[in-house]
Amino acid sequence: MHDPIWLAGLAAAMALTGLVSGTLAGLLGVGGGIVIVPVLFNVLPFFGIPEAVQMKLAVGTSLATIIPTSIQSARKHFAKGTMDVALLRSLAPSIAAGVTLGTVLAIWLRGDxxxxVFALVAAAVAANMAMTSADWRLRESFPAGAPRHGIGGFIGTVSAMMGIGGGTVGVPILSAFGAPMRSAVATASAFGIIIAVPATAGFIYAGWGNPMLPPLSLGYVNLLGVALIVPASMLAAPWGVKLAHSIQPLLLKRLFALFLAVTVLRMGWSLLG
Incomplete structure (x- = not known):
């Protein structure tokens, strides 16, 4: 794993992953993790990474890359005035609590x-986004009190376990509770900041000193991946934000569903294999 050709190949794969994930982060508010995790999970075996650490390394590295990308994406959406700041503030504590639970579960569970978990949640979200219209609502306003905190906790727990920024589950939930699609994408883009910072710290701690991890790893976070994915993602994120404000909401919803369906197929194939 210290061979120059091995490192060059891994570097190229990381950079390409960053460009794709950054574009989708801005476009869909998903923080890029929904791209990074399945790509890394499929790429790592080709570089001789032991199966026992593949998924956790993919999730940990993804979470670390989400931090700067989500900051940039959230700032862009906030500047356009589509972010629901009041709702974001009310959900932040419960999302953070969910992240703590999700990180503990992710570290304790086996990679498969x-x-x-990743495949099942992504399948459910894809079905929701594909089968409902742009104007479909479960109700016209977000619930208050305990239900609101429960939803925030669910978003944080699942997102930490999947290594995603919160948009994958946050966008359809916000949309179902009355948020316009563009507002849902903008608000969910900020979830990644709340989720990724504590979850990344947890994955670094849990993988510290593991001899099966590749070079340049800090726990379950690969620093080579972070160093290449982050700048590529930040470069591409504004492209996605620009597209998000020029695409019809229904088409945006269908594109989200299509991408999640492809992700489910990838992960399902690996489980069957």
Whole structure:
């Protein structure tokens, strides 16, 4: 794993992953993790990374890359005035609590269990986004009190386990509770900041000193991946934000569903294999 050709190949794969994830982060408010995790999970075996650490390394590295990308994406959406700041503030504490639970579960579970969680949640979200119209609502306003905190906790727990920024589950939930699609994407883009910072710290701690991890790893976070994915993602994120404000909401919803469906197929194939 210290061979120059090995490192060059891994570097190229990381950079390409960053460009794709950054574009989708701005476009869909997903923080890029929904791209990074399945890509890394499929790429890492080709570089001889032991199966026992593949999924956790993919999730940990993804979470670390989400931090700067989500900051940039959230700032862009905030500047356009589509972010629901009041709702974001009210959800932040419960999302953070959910992140703590999700990080503990992700560290405790085996890699194939994390893969199954990722595939099941992504399948449910894809079905929701594909089968409902742009104007479909479960209700016209977001619930208050305990239900609101429960939803925030769910978003934080699942997102930490999947290594995603919160948009994957946050966008359809916000949309179902009355938020316009563009507002849902903008608000969910900020979830990544709340989720990724504590979850990344947890994955670094849990993987510290693991001899099966590749070079340049800090716990379950690969620093080579972070160093290449982050700048590529930040470069591409504004492209996605620009597209998000020029695409019809229904088409944006269908594109989100299509991408999640492809992700589910990838993860399902790996489980069957």
């Amino acid at each position: 269990a994390l893969t199954l």
